[in-house]
Amino acid sequence: MFSKGEILLSEPFLPDPNFTRSVILLAEHGEGGLLGFVLNNKSTMVLEDLGEEFRNIDLPVYIGGPVEQNTLHFVHTLGNKIDQTVPISDVVYWSGNLKDTLNLIRLGIIKETDIRFFLGYSGWGKGQLQTEYNQKSWFQIKNIKKDIFEIEPQNLWRQVLKNQGGEFKQYANYPLDPRLN
Numbered sequence: 351m352f353s354k355g356e357i358l359l360s361e362p363f364l365p366d367p368n369f370t371r372s373v374i375l376l377a378e379h380g381e382g383g384l385l386g387f388v389l390n391n392k393s394t395m396v397l398e399d400l401g402e403e404f405r406n407i408d409l410p411v412y413i414g415g416p417v418e419q420n421t422l423h424f425v426h427t428l429g430n431k432i433d434q435t436v437p438i439s440d441v442v443y444w445s446g447n448l449k450d451t452l453n454l455i456r457l458g459i460i461k462e463t464d465i466r467f468f469l470g471y472s473g474w475g476k477g478q479l480q481t482e483y484n485q486k487s488w489f490q491i492k493n494i495k496k497d498i499f500e501i502e503p504q505n506l507w508r509q510v511l512k513n514q515g516g517e518f519k520q521y522a523n524y525p526l527d528p529r530l531n
Contacts, residue, residue, distance in 0.1 A: 352479060354379050355439030357491040357498075358386065359510060362524040364487055368416045371507040371526070374472055375425060375494070377444045383475045387414040387425060387468045389498065390506040397467055407455055409462055412503070415472030424451070426465040427496050441496040463500045489518065 358374040360366075369388070378385040391413040397404040400411065400422065414423055425444050426432065432446035432454070454460045474482070482488055491510060501509050511522035 351483070352376060352379060352384055352490065355442065355494055357494055357510065358479075359489040359491060359507060361487055361489065362521050369472075373498075373506045373510055374415075375438065375442065375498075377425065377438050377471075381476065383473060384479050386472045387423060387466070388412065388472060389466065390503040392503045393469065395469075404452065407452065409455065409465070409467060412466055412468045414468030414470045417471050417473045419470035421470060423468045423471060424448075424465055425468075426451075426460070427499060428460065428464055431459075439494050442494060442498070466499060489521075 354376050356376045358372070358376065360369045360372040360374075362371070364370060364372075372391065373389045374386040375389055376384055376386040389412070393411050393413050395411040397407040397409050397411060413419065423445065425438065425442055426435070426446070427442060429435065429437075429443055432443070432451050435443040435446035438444050451460065451465075455465075479488070483490065489511075491514060495513075498506070498510075508522045511518045
């Protein structure tokens with residue numbers, strides 16, 4: 351039912367603080383489960399904070415999810431402009447040659463709206479996401495747009511819902527605390 355390249359949106363009142371109003375890009379789907387990255391959980395860090403190899407790169411770092419937050423990942427819209435990249439969809443790609451990527455950033459060829467860096471990832475074991483989906487914890491969006499990195503992270507959840515129209519547009523206006531409705 352789920353496949354890489356899709357977007358998951360948490361339902362408006364999902365109680366898990368790791369996924370409050372989350373927009374997750376599914377990057378891998380295998381027999382063991384699914385892996386994705388939270389696109390709108392921006393940390394207070396920039397790449398330069400992660401070590402010497404990232405010197406003079408002030409691109410933001412996102413928290414990709416609660417799993418293995420000691421690992422660095424990136425997704426981008428640059429396709430084969432980065433060697434060793436893995437297609438997620440026809441407009442979004444995962445990983446690639448990090449050294450070359452950092453050089454392209456330093457040269458100004460890669461912009462912030464082309465790429466997102468993540469510490470950690472979100473993961474679900476076999477059948478786990480389907481169970482959560484059946485419990486109405488997630489909305490599934492199949493048509494990812496290239497401009498997804500151009501929307502400010504704090505507005506992404508709401509904007510993706512609005513773009514879907516129909517009942518999704520209604521969810522976009524729900525308050526964080528339903529008691530305030």
